[in-house]
Amino acid sequence: MAKTLKLGQRLRYPITISKIFKEPGDAVVKKEPILQYTFRFERKIGDPTLNEERTILENGIADWDSPTEGRIKQWRVKEGDVITKDQDFVVVEETCSHEIQYAGLCALCGRDMKEQDWATESLDTERATVSMVHDNVALTVSHNQAERAEMQLQRRLLKERKLSLVVDLDQTIIHACIEPTIGEWQQDPANPNYESVKDVRSFQLDDGPRGLASGCWYYIKMRPGLLEFLERMAERFELHVYTMGTRAYALNIAKIVDPTQKLFGNRVISRDENGSMTAKSLQRLFPVSTNMVVVIDDRADVWPHNRPNLIKVTPYDFFKGIGDINSSFLPKREDIIAATPVPDPKPSILNGKAASGPPEKVVANTDEENALLQLQTEEQERTLEKQLKDRPLLHLQEELDREDEQAEKLSNKDGDTQEVETNGNSEAPSHHQRHNILRDDDEELIYLEDHLTELHRSFYEQYDARVATRNTEDITSSIVPDVGLTLNYLKSQILRGTRIVLSGLVPLGVDVRKSEIGMHAQDFGAEIRTRVGPDVTHLVISSSRPRTQKVRQAARIPSIKIVNQNWLADSLAQWRKLDATPYLIDIHPSDRTSQGTQVTSNSPTRPRITIVQTGHRDLERSQNEEAEDGDADDSAEDDENDGDDDDDLDRFDVMPRDLEDGEGSPVDGINQTGWDDMDKELEEFMGSDAESDLESTMTDQSKDTDTDESKNKKRKLGEADEDGNFDEPPGSVLSKKQRIARARTTALRNVKNIGDDDAEDSGLPTPMGTGDEEDVVVEAVSDEDGERASNGANEDGEYDDFADLEAELEAELEAEGQG
Amino acid sequence: MFFLYNLERRVTLHPSYFGKNMHELVTGKLLKDVEGTCTGSYYIISIMDTFDISEGRILPGSGLAEFTVGYRAVVWRPFKGETVDAVVVSVNQHGFFAEAGPLRIFVSTHLIPQDIKWDPNATPPQFTNNEDTTIEVGTHVRIKILGTRAEVGELWAIGSIKEDYLGYAPFLP
Numbered sequence: 001m002a003k004t005l006k007l008g009q010r011l012r013y014p015i016t017i018s019k020i021f022k023e024p025g026d027a028v029v030k031k032e033p034i035l036q037y038t039f040r041f042e043r044k045i046g047d048p049t050l051n052e053e054r055t056i057l058e059n060g061i062a063d064w065d066s067p068t069e070g071r072i073k074q075w076r077v078k079e080g081d082v083i084t085k086d087q088d089f090v091v092v093e094e095t096c097s098h099e100i101q102y103a104g105l106c107a108l109c110g111r112d113m114k115e116q117d118w119a120t121e122s123l124d125t126e127r128a129t130v131s132m133v134h135d136n137v138a139l140t141v142s143h144n145q146a147e148r149a150e151m152q153l154q155r156r157l158l159k160e161r162k163l164s165l166v167v168d169l170d171q172t173i174i175h176a177c178i179e180p181t182i183g184e185w186q187q188d189p190a191n192p193n194y195e196s197v198k199d200v201r202s203f204q205l206d207d208g209p210r211g212l213a214s215g216c217w218y219y220i221k222m223r224p225g226l227l228e229f230l231e232r233m234a235e236r237f238e239l240h241v242y243t244m245g246t247r248a249y250a251l252n253i254a255k256i257v258d259p260t261q262k263l264f265g266n267r268v269i270s271r272d273e274n275g276s277m278t279a280k281s282l283q284r285l286f287p288v289s290t291n292m293v294v295v296i297d298d299r300a301d302v303w304p305h306n307r308p309n310l311i312k313v314t315p316y317d318f319f320k321g322i323g324d325i326n327s328s329f330l331p332k333r334e335d336i337i338a339a340t341p342v343p344d345p346k347p348s349i350l351n352g353k354a355a356s357g358p359p360e361k362v363v364a365n366t367d368e369e370n371a372l373l374q375l376q377t378e379e380q381e382r383t384l385e386k387q388l389k390d391r392p393l394l395h396l397q398e399e400l401d402r403e404d405e406q407a408e409k410l411s412n413k414d415g416d417t418q419e420v421e422t423n424g425n426s427e428a429p430s431h432h433q434r435h436n437i438l439r440d441d442d443e444e445l446i447y448l449e450d451h452l453t454e455l456h457r458s459f460y461e462q463y464d465a466r467v468a469t470r471n472t473e474d475i476t477s478s479i480v481p482d483v484g485l486t487l488n489y490l491k492s493q494i495l496r497g498t499r500i501v502l503s504g505l506v507p508l509g510v511d512v513r514k515s516e517i518g519m520h521a522q523d524f525g526a527e528i529r530t531r532v533g534p535d536v537t538h539l540v541i542s543s544s545r546p547r548t549q550k551v552r553q554a555a556r557i558p559s560i561k562i563v564n565q566n567w568l569a570d571s572l573a574q575w576r577k578l579d580a581t582p583y584l585i586d587i588h589p590s591d592r593t594s595q596g597t598q599v600t601s602n603s604p605t606r607p608r609i610t611i612v613q614t615g616h617r618d619l620e621r622s623q624n625e626e627a628e629d630g631d632a633d634d635s636a637e638d639d640e641n642d643g644d645d646d647d648d649l650d651r652f653d654v655m656p657r658d659l660e661d662g663e664g665s666p667v668d669g670i671n672q673t674g675w676d677d678m679d680k681e682l683e684e685f686m687g688s689d690a691e692s693d694l695e696s697t698m699t700d701q702s703k704d705t706d707t708d709e710s711k712n713k714k715r716k717l718g719e720a721d722e723d724g725n726f727d728e729p730p731g732s733v734l735s736k737k738q739r740i741a742r743a744r745t746t747a748l749r750n751v752k753n754i755g756d757d758d759a760e761d762s763g764l765p766t767p768m769g770t771g772d773e774e775d776v777v778v779e780a781v782s783d784e785d786g787e788r789a790s791n792g793a794n795e796d797g798e799y800d801d802f803a804d805l806e807a808e809l810e811a812e813l814e815a816e817g818q819g
Numbered sequence: 820m821f822f823l824y825n826l827e828r829r830v831t832l833h834p835s836y837f838g839k840n841m842h843e844l845v846t847g848k849l850l851k852d853v854e855g856t857c858t859g860s861y862y863i864i865s866i867m868d869t870f871d872i873s874e875g876r877i878l879p880g881s882g883l884a885e886f887t888v889g890y891r892a893v894v895w896r897p898f899k900g901e902t903v904d905a906v907v908v909s910v911n912q913h914g915f916f917a918e919a920g921p922l923r924i925f926v927s928t929h930l931i932p933q934d935i936k937w938d939p940n941a942t943p944p945q946f947t948n949n950e951d952t953t954i955e956v957g958t959h960v961r962i963k964i965l966g967t968r969a970e971v972g973e974l975w976a977i978g979s980i981k982e983d984y985l986g987y988a989p990f991l992p
Contacts, residue, residue, distance in 0.1 A: 133911045265942065
């Protein structure tokens with residue numbers, strides 16, 4: 001292995017090569033001088049106290065000692081050369097390249113790699129830094145060696161027509177818990193859960209001191225159809241286990257899932273060898289190329305760098321409320337789309353408790369890392385102990401039993417026992433019917449098998465095509481297609497052409513496109529919109545919160561299918577764009593009714609849109625987008641409007657976005673300074689259309705419909721200004737403000753328009769109440785009013801006119817802008 | 820290589836143990852503390868006997884009694900060039916790990932004879948020449964140690980089976 005040596009930065013250049021000790025072919029050992037050079041340097045001599053100090057130039061002679069062992073192959077310098085800067089000067093054929101190292105020892109020559117001396121120019125341990133063995137971190141190899149090993153692996157897999165499949169354990173192929181109740185249920189055939197838990201496997205694990213949880217029993221439920229699934233997959237994939245559990249845990253699970261070691265062999269990696277407590281990385285196993293690796297995992301966020309290779313599966317949640325017992329280290333999962341028809345709040349609450357708070361970064365400092373590790377281990381211990389003590393499953397079942405009893409009593413009273421209790425899940429219609437909390441009805445693996453088979457087929461189609469065109473037998477890395485790209489392509493076809501708005505699924509203040517659900521949906525080709533518009537195809541809402549603002553907006557546009565989150569979850573799980581019909585949400589009648597009715601009847605359910613609320617929203621957004629208050633509106637508007645005019649409905653931010661998401665407390669988030677800004681803004685804009693008729697109504701409305709909190713706060717801070725502006729005739733101060741306000745071309749103008757809208761909607765009897773007058777209205781009123789009218793049109797079912805209307809309004813708006 | 824080695828150690832005893840069987844307690848504590856540990860360059864395999872237990876001195880402040888105990892122990896120091904018998908514990912594409920008692924030795928593919936090849940498809944994965952030699956988890960092998968490295972409490976070693984009479988050893992007990 002030839003190595004080129006450099007002279008190094010430390011020498012006093014320029015230097016003159018005075019002598020070369022070794023001829024090409026000569027053997028050199030470490031620390032042996034191979035070169036002599038001279039250099040000139042300045043030195044101070046004389047006694048400084050007598051002021052006789054002076055600088056003289058002296059000649060120095062020095063040896064250059066070999067940092068490595070081997071044979072000289074070639075000199076790049078010759079005697080007498082003057083060298084002015086660091087450069088390559090000799091090529092040495094090394095005896096050992098130290099490409100594989102084990103715990104600081106070279107695995108080829110047995111030398112200690114951690115030795116350092118004066119001749120050492122770089123640590124030998126740096127020659128082998130890649131750790132790619134499943135069960136050992138002390139064994140490292142060089143990049144070249146890793147590349148060779150991986151190339152070998154790829155060749156072999158290609159020959160066998162296989163791919164690598166990295167499989168997560170917890171909640172992907174199994175569900176584990178340590179709740180002792182399971183053991184009791186298994187012993188008791190009379191228990192309603194007996195059927196479900198009788199094939200639950202268990203093992204005792206004692207991995208280190210863990211307090212109460214030490215040596216406890218782990219109960220493992222395999223996902224239905226797992227063994228057949230793995231067996232069939234093993235024909236097309238080489239399977240690896242990659243889990244965040246401990247090594248002992250992983251091996252025990254592997255023993256249960258794969259007792260003969262035929263499927264996984266020894267390809268098991270756990271958090272003990274992972275190197276990070278919060279993230280998994282394919283590079284840990286496949287350091288060079290992940291072109292032939294697919295991952296199945298129930299969490300996408302733990303694979304920050306390998307998203308393209310990931311097939312996210314629906315988490316297997318058999319033991320309700322337990323979650324992933326090994327995920328205490330991980331950030332709380334954000335992508336829970338409840339798959340059950342009636343979302344039970346309990347599991348998520350327990351989940352929340354089980355998971356630790358903010359994502360914790362693994363820091364470089366080893367001490368801190370250890371401390372963190374300690375903390376996390378303790379955290380997990382607590383979680384496990386809690387499970388042992390609290391027995392959440394037992395409580396859930398007890399609760400269910402109680403409910404059953406009540407239902408029974410009730411039905412006994414009615415004298416009609418059988419009908420009430422006919423629930424498909426409760427079998428054995430004996431004297432005492434109990435429902436079971438655990439259900440064994442998961443179908444994910446069926447879909448997963450299809451996806452993986454499809455992916456495998458499509459990968460090898462590509463590969464065959466490439467081989468055919470290349471016409472060579474030799475396998476190079478360039479000929480191997482990237483399975484990540486293939487997977488991305490397959491996925492992106494699924495929901496292509498759907499434009500989805502999410503409502504009530506992503507916490508307020510989180511960018512929908514960056515949220516876990518959003519990213520997942522985008523992977524599948526769906527386009528995520530933040531606003532409801534005419535070209536949106538689906539509005540996905542949380543079934544627990546079916547009455548958000550977006551629902552009301554979407555209800556007016558018949559082309560939008562309003563579905564619950566299960567549609568999205570099932571579509572993503574099945575890789576099919578499912579028919580939305582079974583998932584359609586019953587819209588609350590008052591949301592469904594047309595705007596016109598609402599205006600005339602002034603129904604109390606109408607969304608309360610006030611200037612102040614709009615202000616909040618703007619503020620929130622400006623905070624989110626770190627823009628200044630005045631410009632926040634515009635910039636945000638531009639961002640969201642770029643390229644498409646589908647946001648016309650909400651062009652002026654009339655609709656408070658997802659107000660319900662904030663649980664009615666967007667006001668709480670606003671601090672004092674925010675209010676000051678807002679008051680100023682309000683003040684200015686009040687001044688700007690003091691002459692408008694609408695103003696008074698607007699004021700009334702803002703007073704009427706303010707939420708109590710906001711009203712109080714506002715009163716406290718801005719009473720004088722506000723009242724002054726509203727009640728007194730415009731004075732000199734006011735006119736100045738008007739001037740300022742007119743000079744501004746920012747969002748404040750828009751805010752005025754909102755005010756117009758609101759006022760007319762709620763307060764005044766308007767002429768746009770019925771669809772008949774619509775055309776007249778469009779011509780007569782300003783563009784905002786026209787827009788409102790167009791809403792009316794939609795509700796009346798004349799949606800087809802919308803596009804025309806839109807264009808018309810657009811033109812009008814522009815005309816006004818120029819004028 | 821095994822040695823019979825005279826060593827000395829200071830053992831402390833809690834005051835609650837002060838009594839007539841103190842020396843037994845001291846010996847017991849010594850065994851518990853020392854046997855099976857690694858000092859950095861050798862493993863203390865077994866303590867044969869203690870030959871000199873000094874008078875106890877009370878440590879000021881804590882009240883513990885300190886005894887200086889001379890003892891004779893069997894120690895094992897792995898040397899470079901030594902040949903040992905070991906059991907394979909883990910196999911991967913870069914080589915295999917084998918354990919000779921407390922010492923874990925890695926043998927890389929470069930130090931395995933050329934004809935013995937890595938076969939990842941076998942169950943379990945193994946090194947084999949498809950004839951008489953199969954190296955998988957649990958196989959007994961004879962290894963020559965090529966290098967060792969010591970840190971406090973730990974020793975690592977690199978081994979080779981690429982020489983005559985090394986490698987697969989089916990007749991080991």
